[in-house]
Amino acid sequence: MGNQTEAAVAPTVAVGVCLLKGEKVLLGRRRCSLGYSTFSLPGGHLELGESFEECAARELKEETGLDIDKKRMEFLTARTNELLLEGGKPCQYASVCMRAVMEHGDGEPQNVEPKLCDGWDWYEWDNLPKPLFRPLHNAVLAGFNPFRA
Numbered sequence: 619m620g621n622q623t624e625a626a627v628a629p630t631v632a633v634g635v636c637l638l639k640g641e642k643v644l645l646g647r648r649r650c651s652l653g654y655s656t657f658s659l660p661g662g663h664l665e666l667g668e669s670f671e672e673c674a675a676r677e678l679k680e681e682t683g684l685d686i687d688k689k690r691m692e693f694l695t696a697r698t699n700e701l702l703l704e705g706g707k708p709c710q711y712a713s714v715c716m717r718a719v720m721e722h723g724d725g726e727p728q729n730v731e732p733k734l735c736d737g738w739d740w741y742e743w744d745n746l747p748k749p750l751f752r753p754l755h756n757a758v759l760a761g762f763n764p765f766r767a
């Protein structure tokens with residue numbers, strides 16, 4: 619999660635990571651201006667030369683401290699393409715969703731960036747917290763479910 623002042627004017631590519639543990643998914647409440655106070659998947663911008671899997675693993679590590687190998691990142695069918703206006707200047711994100719399943723020994727997520735996130739917690743998909751970050755909100759409305767995808 620980052621500072622929206624860095625957002626490009628042109629659309630950018632983002633990756634959201636659905637980290638699953640049993641019946642639950644990991645979400646954190648955002649503290650950055652874009653989507654302030656909404657619940658979001660860990661994720662972020664694709665960097666130059668990076669694969670989607672590398673981006674997912676890197677963002678997860680940066681935001682939660684969890685070391686999940688990029689080989690464990692699976693593609694999900696969901697993708698979003700959102701124009702977000704509330705962060706000070708318009709920005710558009712085309713995003714893909716990846717999934718990883720927690721395994722024994724992975725440890726627990728830490729709030730590595732407390733200025734950007736209130737903390738991480740596990741939520742049942744059928745009982746998600748509100749409000750959700752808009753890209754996730756719209757994906758859910760469209761029927762996205764990382765447990766079935």
Ligand SMILES: Nc1nc2c([nH]c(=O)n2[C@H]2C[C@H](O)[C@@H](COP(=O)(O)OP(=O)(O)OP(=O)(O)O)O2)c(=O)[nH]1
Binds near residue numbers: 660663
């Ligand atoms: N965290 C997250 N961001 C998403 C998702 N879908 C989506 O379009 N985005 C977009 C909007 C966010 O402002 C943008 C970057 O994510 P972020 O704001 O949480 O992450 P970040 O600044 O740490 O990214 P970065 O600069 O470190 O690359 O990605 C999603 O599911 N989760």
